[in-house]
Amino acid sequence: MGNFLAGKVVAVTGAGRGIGRAVALASAAAGAKVVVNDYGVSVAGGEPGGEVAAEVVEEIGAAGGSAVAVADDISTMAGGQRVVDTALREFGRIDGVVCVAGILRERMLFNMSEEEWDPVIATHLKGTFTVFRAASAVMRKQGAGTLIGFTSGNHQGSVSQANYSAAKGGIISLVRSAALGLHKYGVTANAVAPVARTRMSANVPVELTEIGEPEDVAALVVYLLSERAKEAGVTGQVYTVAGPKIAVWAQPRELRAGYAEGGAWTPERIAEFLPGAVGVDPMPLLGAVGEMARAAGEGRRPNG
Numbered sequence: 248m249g250n251f252l253a254g255k256v257v258a259v260t261g262a263g264r265g266i267g268r269a270v271a272l273a274s275a276a277a278g279a280k281v282v283v284n285d286y287g288v289s290v291a292g293g294e295p296g297g298e299v300a301a302e303v304v305e306e307i308g309a310a311g312g313s314a315v316a317v318a319d320d321i322s323t324m325a326g327g328q329r330v331v332d333t334a335l336r337e338f339g340r341i342d343g344v345v346c347v348a349g350i351l352r353e354r355m356l357f358n359m360s361e362e363e364w365d366p367v368i369a370t371h372l373k374g375t376f377t378v379f380r381a382a383s384a385v386m387r388k389q390g391a392g393t394l395i396g397f398t399s400g401n402h403q404g405s406v407s408q409a410n411y412s413a414a415k416g417g418i419i420s421l422v423r424s425a426a427l428g429l430h431k432y433g434v435t436a437n438a439v440a441p442v443a444r445t446r447m448s449a450n451v452p453v454e455l456t457e458i459g460e461p462e463d464v465a466a467l468v469v470y471l472l473s474e475r476a477k478e479a480g481v482t483g484q485v486y487t488v489a490g491p492k493i494a495v496w497a498q499p500r501e502l503r504a505g506y507a508e509g510g511a512w513t514p515e516r517i518a519e520f521l522p523g524a525v526g527v528d529p530m531p532l533l534g535a536v537g538e539m540a541r542a543a544g545e546g547r548r549p550n551g
Contacts, residue, residue, distance in 0.1 A: 251473055253278035256338040258330050260284040260321050260378060261348030263299025266397070266441055269461035270345050270468045271303055275312035277469050280338045283307070284317045284330050286348070313338075321348055322369035327377025331385060343393040343472040344382045346375040346418075349411075356409045364410045371414035372421070379425060379436075387432045393472050394429075394436040396422045398485060402440070403532055415440075419485055426483030435482035437471050439464065440496070442489035459490030467493065502528055 261267035263285030285300040300316035307314040319326035386392025425436035485496040
């Protein structure tokens with residue numbers, strides 16, 4: 248075992264497979280004690296089973312680490328609380344939580360049902376909240392801790408995953424709110440937007456030119472969990488990691504503004520003023536949508 252996270256206790260949701268599993272293994276290899284949470288569902292969220300979490304715990308133990316499994320559904324308040332309570336009961340503290348758990352239910356917006364919307368929002372966004380909420384209460388008293396949420400480049404928007412995109416955008420705002428609200432208590436919060444080969448990325452309808460492995464993402468997460476990241480003042484950030492590339496996303500800010508003479512707008516004045524003086528911020532993904540349509544017509548997979 249290494250010592251980059253020596254003495255720390257870390258809980259990882261969605262840790263039975265893919266990126267979550269890689270994060271759990273890497274955290275343990277770096278010296279952390281790990282709570283491995285996974286409800287054990289399919290990509291669509293069905294057929295739960297706790298064996299995948301137990302298998303990761305066994306793998307960590309075989310390598311000389313310490314871990315415990317929690318096969319709870321973190322889309323419930325009780326499930327999120329049990330993840331944190333297990334860390335406290337088994338290891339006496341909680342230093343970091345990493346919320347990776349997620350599902351997909353694809354559908355065009357005009358066809359999307361409530362049954363396709365609610366579970367995706369519940370697993371991604373509420374599931375991050377339930378664990379953050381339980382962990383932050385403890386970290387506030389400790390005067391230290393790290394919250395890490397998982398978002399996606401799809402927070403920019405998606406053709407057929409409005410539910411997923413909305414949840415991932417919400418996670419970014421949740422992370423930034425946590426960073427602002429918990430800063431004075433010594434707690435940091437960041438988000439990771441990974442591009443890696445997983446069960447979910449296998450269904451991406453474009454050829455990704457920049458993509459890595461779950462282990463690439465895990466290395467970044469271990470850093471964000473460490474004292475080195477805290478000492479560098481890393482909080483409220485969104486990072487993408489795609490193989491050898493690490494990128495940071497811009498903070499939201501106004502681009503341009505205009506003011507009405509006399510302080511009052513009418514629709515007619517806006518129609519004359521806005522296009523030239525304020526304008527738009529081009530949406531790059533609109534071009535990608537056009538390429539996807541052309542590729543579909545030609546029977547090929549578009550580049551992305």
